[in-house]
Amino acid sequence: MARIDIRNVSKTYPGAATPSVADIDLAIADGEFIVLVGPSGCGKSTLLRMVAGLEDITGGEVSIGGRVVNKVDPAERDIAMVFQNYALYPHMTVRENMAYGLKNRKTPKTEIEARVAEAARMLELGPYLDRKPRGLSGGQRQRVAMGRAVVRQPAAFLFDEPLSNLDAKLRVSMRGEIRRLQRRLGTTSLYVTHDQLEAMTLADRLVVLNAGRIEQVGAPLDIYHRPASTFVASFIGSPAMNLLDAEADGARLRIGQNVIQAGAGFAHRGPVTLGIRAEDLHPAATGLPFRTDLVEELGAQRLVHGFIDGQALVLALDPSVPVRDEMFLTVAPERLHLFDTAGGKRIGTTDVRAVHARVPA
Amino acid sequence: MTDATHPTAASGARPRRRAASPARSEPAKRAQFDRPLLPWAFLAPQLLVVCIFFYWPSVQAITSSFYLEDPFGFGSTFVGLDNYKDALGSAEYQRIAGFTALFTVLVTGFSMGLGLLFAVKADKVIRGRSSYRTALISVYAIAPPVAGLMGMMLFDQHIGPFVKLAAWFGYDMKVGINYNDTAFAMILVSVWKQVPYNFIFFLSGLQGIPASVREAAVIDCRNGFTRFRTAILPLLAPTAFFLLIINITYALFDTFAVIDVMVKDKPANNPVTLVYKVYNDGFRGNDIGGSAAQSVILMVVVLVLTLIQFRWLERRVHYG
Ligand SMILES: Nc1ncnc2c1ncn2[C@@H]1O[C@H](COP(=O)(O)OP(=O)(O)OP(=O)(O)O)[C@@H](O)[C@H]1O
Ligand SMILES: [Mg+2]
Numbered sequence: 291m292a293r294i295d296i297r298n299v300s301k302t303y304p305g306a307a308t309p310s311v312a313d314i315d316l317a318i319a320d321g322e323f324i325v326l327v328g329p330s331g332c333g334k335s336t337l338l339r340m341v342a343g344l345e346d347i348t349g350g351e352v353s354i355g356g357r358v359v360n361k362v363d364p365a366e367r368d369i370a371m372v373f374q375n376y377a378l379y380p381h382m383t384v385r386e387n388m389a390y391g392l393k394n395r396k397t398p399k400t401e402i403e404a405r406v407a408e409a410a411r412m413l414e415l416g417p418y419l420d421r422k423p424r425g426l427s428g429g430q431r432q433r434v435a436m437g438r439a440v441v442r443q444p445a446a447f448l449f450d451e452p453l454s455n456l457d458a459k460l461r462v463s464m465r466g467e468i469r470r471l472q473r474r475l476g477t478t479s480l481y482v483t484h485d486q487l488e489a490m491t492l493a494d495r496l497v498v499l500n501a502g503r504i505e506q507v508g509a510p511l512d513i514y515h516r517p518a519s520t521f522v523a524s525f526i527g528s529p530a531m532n533l534l535d536a537e538a539d540g541a542r543l544r545i546g547q548n549v550i551q552a553g554a555g556f557a558h559r560g561p562v563t564l565g566i567r568a569e570d571l572h573p574a575a576t577g578l579p580f581r582t583d584l585v586e587e588l589g590a591q592r593l594v595h596g597f598i599d600g601q602a603l604v605l606a607l608d609p610s611v612p613v614r615d616e617m618f619l620t621v622a623p624e625r626l627h628l629f630d631t632a633g634g635k636r637i638g639t640t641d642v643r644a645v646h647a648r649v650p651a
Numbered sequence: 652m653t654d655a656t657h658p659t660a661a662s663g664a665r666p667r668r669r670a671a672s673p674a675r676s677e678p679a680k681r682a683q684f685d686r687p688l689l690p691w692a693f694l695a696p697q698l699l700v701v702c703i704f705f706y707w708p709s710v711q712a713i714t715s716s717f718y719l720e721d722p723f724g725f726g727s728t729f730v731g732l733d734n735y736k737d738a739l740g741s742a743e744y745q746r747i748a749g750f751t752a753l754f755t756v757l758v759t760g761f762s763m764g765l766g767l768l769f770a771v772k773a774d775k776v777i778r779g780r781s782s783y784r785t786a787l788i789s790v791y792a793i794a795p796p797v798a799g800l801m802g803m804m805l806f807d808q809h810i811g812p813f814v815k816l817a818a819w820f821g822y823d824m825k826v827g828i829n830y831n832d833t834a835f836a837m838i839l840v841s842v843w844k845q846v847p848y849n850f851i852f853f854l855s856g857l858q859g860i861p862a863s864v865r866e867a868a869v870i871d872c873r874n875g876f877t878r879f880r881t882a883i884l885p886l887l888a889p890t891a892f893f894l895l896i897i898n899i900t901y902a903l904f905d906t907f908a909v910i911d912v913m914v915k916d917k918p919a920n921n922p923v924t925l926v927y928k929v930y931n932d933g934f935r936g937n938d939i940g941g942s943a944a945q946s947v948i949l950m951v952v953v954l955v956l957t958l959i960q961f962r963w964l965e966r967r968v969h970y971g
Contacts, residue, residue, distance in 0.1 A: 344866050364866075365873035377863035381885040390881070391871035438867075 292355030292368070292445035292478060294318040294341065299350035301336050301502075309348070310336045312502045321476045323469070327489040328499035329525070334482040335450055337499070341480060342371050342448050355445050365394075370439035374451040376431045378423040384410075384434050385419040388441050402441075409437040412471065429460045433467075440471070447472070449481040453488065465491060486526050490514070498522050516627075520634040523565045523627060529593060531627070532571075532603045536564040538628070546599030548578050553623040558637060565627030568593065568606040577618040580605075585613055709950070715943035727940070734944035744928070744945070751903070751924040754838060758902040762842045763894055766849025767887075771879070773850070774857040802840030803912055813839075827917040834922040837913055841906045849894055856890035857883070892964055896957060903953065925949055 295318070301311040311333040318324050326334045339345040341352055343364030351358055359367050370391070378387050385406055392402045410416050413433045423431055432452060439447055452468070453461045469492055472479050483489050489496055490510040498505040498513065498521075506518040510526075517523035523531040537544040538558045541551060545564065569591075573580075578598050586593040587609070594605045594613055607613065628637050716734050718727040738744050805813050806826045813836070817824035826836045860883060868882035904926050914921040923931070926949060933942030 342866075342870065344869065363873055364870045369870070371867070371870055373863040373867060375861065375863055377861065377867040379864065379868070379882055381888075394872040394874070394877065394881075438871075 293320045294355075294446055294478060294480065295351075295353045296337075296341070297351045297353070299337070299340060299347060299352060301333070301340060301345065301348045308502075310502050311340070314350070314504055316497060316504070316507065318478060318480065321478055323472055323479045323481065323492060323494045324497060325481045325483060325489045325493035325495075326497045326499060327483055327486060327525070328505075330484060332499045333502040334484070334499055336502075338448050338450055338480060338482050341446075342369055343367050344371075368445040369448055370442045370444040370446075371448040371450065372435045372439050372452045374454055376423070376435040376455075378431060378434055378438075380423055383420050383422055384415060384426070384437075387423070387434055388437050391438065391442050405441040405443070406437075409440045412440065413437050413467075428456055429464065432456060432464060436468070436471070440475070443477075445478065447477050447479040447481075449479065451483055452481075454483070454485070461485075461488070468492065487528060490526070496526075498525060516636070517565070518636050520563055520565070520629045523629070527567065529568050529604050529606065532566045532568065533629075534564045534566070534598065534601050534603070535631070536562050538562045543626070543628075545578065545601070548599060550578065550621070550626075551623055552626055552628065556628070558628070561631045562637065563629040563631050563634070565629060566603075566621055566625065568604045570621050570625040571603075571605040571619045572621070573607070573611060573614075573617045574620040575618060577620040580617045580619050582613060582615050582617065712943045712946050712950075715939055716947050718940050720937075720939040730940065734940045735948070738941055738945050738948065747923060747925055747928050750834070750922050754834075754841075754906075754922075754924055755899060755902040757838050758841045758845065758906065759895065759898040761838070762845035763849050763891070763898055765842065765846045766894075767853045767891075769846070769850045770853035770857055773854055802843045802909070805840070805843075806836040806913075827913055827921065830920055830922055833913055833917075837906075837910060837922065840909050840913075841902065844909065845898060845901055849898070852890055852894055853887065856887045860886050892960070895964070896960055899956060900953065903949070 294316075296314055296316040299311065299314045300309050302309040314337060316324070326337060328334055336345060340347050341354075343359065343362065347360050351360060353359060354367055354369065379390065382390060388406045388409060389402050392405065397405075406419075410419055413436055415430070415433055415437055418426060418430060418434075423434065426434065432455075435452065449468075453464050456464060465488055468481075481492060483492075493510050495507060496510050496513050497507050500521050506513055506522045508516075513522060513526055517526060517531070520533055524533060534545055538552070538556075538560060540559070541553070541556050543550050543552050543562070543564060580596050580598050580603065582594055582596040584595040586595070590609075591606050592609050592611075592613070594607055596603060596605075598619070605619070629635060630637050717729060717731060719730045719733070720727045805811050806824075808814060808826070811826075814824045814826070824832050826832050864886075865883070868878050872878040872882065903924070906924065907926055907930070910923055910927050914923060914927075925945065929942050929946045929949065932938045932945065936942075
C-alpha cells in the first residue's frame, strides 16, 4: 500500500518523432482506484508500463511509496500487474502460477501456502489449483491472473485491460469482483481500459487521456456532468453526448433557425459547440423541432436518432414516451454544456447541477 | 531428413491432444472421390519412393544379415545369428560403439547448447525487429554446405587455423593421424554444421513465447538466469524434444560425410562411428552379411531411442 506519484512523465519510443506520452502529472493517493481511459493508441498502456518498469521513462519521474523508481528493476518495485491476455505460465499449475513470484522472493513456504490458499478462497479457485491454465476457461484464467497479483500483497496493482478478452456478461461480473477485491484489500490501483463503462464503474478517479496527454482528471460523475472538452464529452457516456453547432449571443443560443435560452450569467458571443446528453432532452408541446430518423429499442430505454435543423442528434427516452416523426424537444438550461468551437475546451457554462454524493458500494 | 523439416514442425505435436473433440462435433469434411482408386494414384509416387528407398533396403539388410556372403560372389550360406554374434562380440565393434555413444552425446549436447545460447542472445536483439530475423534465418539457408567445407579447412594440415593455434601452444595437431586430434576435429566440425539448424528452431521457439508471459516473469523474478530457467526454458521444451531426436539422428547418420573426409585414405588408427563401420565393412571389407547385421543393430538402437524419447520425455514436455 502506497501512493504513486507521476511527475512530468514523458515517453518517446526510439525512432518515433512525437512522444507517445507527454508531460503526465498525476498524484495517486494510497488506496485509490485510478482508471486510465482513452481511445486506442492514446498512450494508456505506455504510461502503465512505465510505472511497472517494463518501459524506460524518457523524461520525468515515477515514485511509488515515496521512492523514485525510474531506475528500479520491475521486480523490485513492489507492484503486481494483470495483463490483457492473462500471461499465465502455461507449464505451471494454478498453484505454481500464484506461488512463483513469492518463491522467487524467498517467502517462507508456509507463508506462500497460506497466501495462495487465501487467494484461492477469495477468488473461488480452490477446485482448479492443480490444473494447468490450458484447462481453464477465460474467466477462470482471469481470476488466476488476479490471484497471482493478490498473493504478492504489493504496494500497487497495475491492470492493463484485464477484462477485454471476456464476454460481455462475464466482464460485468468480473468488474464487480475486481472492485470489491480492491476495496477489501485497499491496494492502490492503476487500471487501463478503453471501455468507458468499465472506467465509470470502477474508478475513484478517472483520467481521460488523449494523444498522450491528460485531457481531464476527476471523479467519474464529475467528468460525466462536467466534461472539460468536446473530446471528453464525446468519449465518456453512452450514447455519446450530442454536440451541435450553435451561435451564442449572450444567454441566447441559436441553433439554425431556433433559439434556446442558456442559463443566466452566460455571456459569450460567436460560434460555440453546444453539448446535450441524450437523456436531458424531453419531448414537449413546443421547443426545438426534431425529425425522427431511426429508433433503437434497448429495453429499459429507447434511443431515438434524428435531426435538429440538419444536425444529427440522439435522445434516450423512456419506452412509455410515444415517438412521433416530428417532435419538439426541450432541455433544461442548466443541462447545457458549452464548448469553444475552435479548441473544444469547455467554456464556463451556466450552473451545472450539483453532483450528488456517491454512495460507496 | 534434417533438411526437409520446416521450423514450424517444432510445435507440430500440439494439436493432437485437442483434435478429438471438435472433430467429432462437426460433420466430417471429407473430400469425395468418385473413383476409389484416385487417392491411391495420388499417393503412389510417395509410396514408391518410400518402398524403394526405405522398405526394400531394410528388408534386404535384414535378410542379408542372416547369411554369410561369399566375398567373390559365389553364393551365400545361411548362418542364423552368427553375424550378430560376431559383431557384438568383437572388441573393435565394442570400442567403436563406445566412441559412437560419446560422439553422439557430445555432438548433440554441444550443438543444442550452442544453438540455444546463440538463439537467446539473438532473440534479445531482434525482438520485434523482423529485418534482423530474416537476416539471421538466412544463415540457415546457406550454412550447411558452406559450414562443412569451412569446417574441414579449419583443420587443414597446412592452412587450418586450429592447427596453427595448436602449434603456437607447441602442440603438433595431426588430424587424420592422431586418434584424439581426429576425434576432436570430428566433433567440432559436426557441431559446427548443426548449430545453425538448432539456432533457427530455438529462435523461432523463443519468438513464439508471448511477450506478456516474459514480462510477467520479469515482474515475478528478478534474477535473469533463474527466470530463464524456470519460466522460459520449460516453454522451449517441445522444441528441444523435437531437436533432440533430430540431433541424435544427425550425429548417428548424417555425420558420415564429415567422418569420411577426415579418415578416408588415412592410417587405420582413427575414430569412426558405427555407421562408418557399416560402410567400411560392407563396401571396403566386402563383408555384406556382417555389415547388414550391424546396420540392423543400428536401426534397432535408433528405434529404441526414439521410442524411449517419445514414451518418457514427451510426457514431461509441456505442449501449449
Ligand atoms: N514498442 C513501441 N515502439 C514504438 N511505438 C510504440 C510502441 N508501443 C507503443 N507505441 C506507440 O505509442 C502510442 C501509444 O501506445 P499504447 O500502447 O500506450 O496505446 P494504448 O492507449 O494502450 O492503446 P490500446 O487501447 O490500443 O491498447 C501508439 O501510437 C503506439 O503506436
Ligand atoms: Mg494498450
